[in-house]
Amino acid sequence: MENISLKASNTGYQIEIPATSDFEQSLTELKTMLKKVRGADKSTHDTEFSVKTGQRLLTSEQQVELEKVITAFDHFSMGTVVADVQTNEAAATALHDQKVYFVPQIIRSGQEVFFDGDVVLLGKVHQGAILEAAKNIYVVGNVDGAVLHAGYPDNNDAIITGDVRRAAQIRISNLVAIVADSPxxxxxxxxxxxxxxELAYAAMTDLEKQKPELYRQMEAQ
Structure with missing residues (x-):
């Protein structure tokens, strides 16, 4: 059948509904398939049907319709429904997690600038300015008497790297270090x-050891 397929699995059966199929026709064909399965299997044990929908996201109404068709047969239940595409919420979360801001501008004295992700500082941060990032700060530009705050406000996994020797302070989450006291x-x-x-310092060659998850993320990019 073109609109649906049914395969035996270790835990029961797997229903596959192609993204290009007509959903209502798929349900009709599924009823025919399930009748055959029920007719061939007279046992009373519970059988679960997981569902794969490929590049199609089922609406909540379609999932209800699908479950009604399956559970109309004794001892048949619907398991997980898996698609090869993300929901809008999952996509938004993934994009949020991947936010990287390249900052080429000058952040002037008295300014406090926040970025909701990683920051690659290409510009300059003047004395009396504060640069805050929800995640990591990578300094490529110049920091002159400024404050760099990574992991704002409470992300303990963040790091700060680059030439920060002329910064006034570095902060990660709620911890603060005076740069002049950290040669x-x-x-x-x-x-x-x-x-x-505690705030600690390590060579970039030790990043994999100290921050393995971050190292894997950087390696994958």
């Missing part, structure tokens, strides 16, 4: 929060 900071270092909830 170990340099272009090949990154700042992070360690397991003791």
């Amino acid at each position: 170990e900071l340099g272009q090949q270092k990154f700042a992070y929060i360690n397991d003791q909830h």
Whole structure:
């Protein structure tokens, strides 16, 4: 049948509804298939039917219709419904998680600028300015007496890296370090929060060890 297919699986059966099929016709063909399955299997054990819809997202009404067709037969139940496309909510979450802001402009004294994601600073942050990021801050440009705040307001997984030697302060989540008191900071270092909830510094070559998830994300890009 062109509008639907039915395959046996380890836990029951898998229904596949092609994205190009007519949904109502698919339901009609499914009823015919289920009658054959019920006729061939006289047992009273419960049988689950999972559903794959490919590049089609079923509406809530379509899922209700589909479940009615399946559960009309004794001991048949509908399992998971899986599509190869994201819901709008899942897509929005994924885009939010991937936000990277390239900042080429000058952030001047007295300004406080926030970015809801990663920040790659290409421009300059003047003394008395504050640059805040929900995630990581990568300094490529110049920081002159400014405050860099990664993981704002409470993301302990964030890092700050790049040449921050002329910054006034760096902050990650709720922790603060005076840069003048941290001579170990340099272009090949990154700042992070360690397991003791302290600001710590490590060479970029140690990123995989200290922040394996972040390292994998960067490697995949």
